[in-house]
Amino acid sequence: MSVEDYPLSRRLSLYLPSQPTPLAREFVDFALSDEGQAIVADAGFVSQRLALHGAPLAENAPIDYRELVAGAERVSLNFRFGSGAGFMDGKALRDLDRLREFMLEGAGAGREILLAGFADSGEIGAYLAVRLSEERADYIADQLALRGLRVARSRGFGGVLPVAANDSEFGRERNRRVEVWLRPPLNRP
Incomplete structure (x- = not known):
């Protein structure tokens, strides 16, 4: 699934402004980290690991x-x-x-x-x-x-x-x- 070859796959994107707040930057960094991706997988979604x-x-x-x-x-x-x-x-x-x-x-x-x-x-x-x-x-x-x-x-x-x-x-x-x-x-x- 993570190779996105399946017709029903869809990306979830996170966007930051050019000057994000520290909290927004911290959230996105966490979401993309191994720890964040483990939570993604535990929730039943396809992680990016x-x-x-x-x-x-x-x-x-x-x-x-x-x-x-x-x-x-x-x-x-x-x-x-x-x-x-x-x-x-x-x-x-x-x-x-x-x-x-x-x-x-x-x-x-x-x-x-x-x-x-x-x-x-x-x-x-x-x-x-x-x-x-x-x-x-x-x-x-x-x-x-x-x-x-x-x-x-x-x-x-x-x-x-x-x-x-x-x-x-x-x-x-x-x-x-x-x-x-x-x-x-x-x-x-």
């Missing part, structure tokens, strides 16, 4: 996608993009730091990062959609590198494997994503 899941692959998943994620587990977040290559949504900026923490101190420690980029099928032609999805995956890899994380592999897959119909902006936004997968390090000579 990162976790690893053995995600089932769609039967129509391309072979190169299957090869990329073979032996890997999916991280419970997606990076979402607006139309075009480098415009991430607001949640994605916080997710970069959450992923860094997860890789350094959480269940991701010692694992290799794999990125799979996707586009919505209506953005452009099939070839350019693959290029755009590769640019998105590379952009996330660059952002993670700025945070001291190395991506083992990143690939773009264009408009394949949509998670929502492309007939609305809501669906297209769901399909413009970069998935994060982690695997144990490969033994290389």
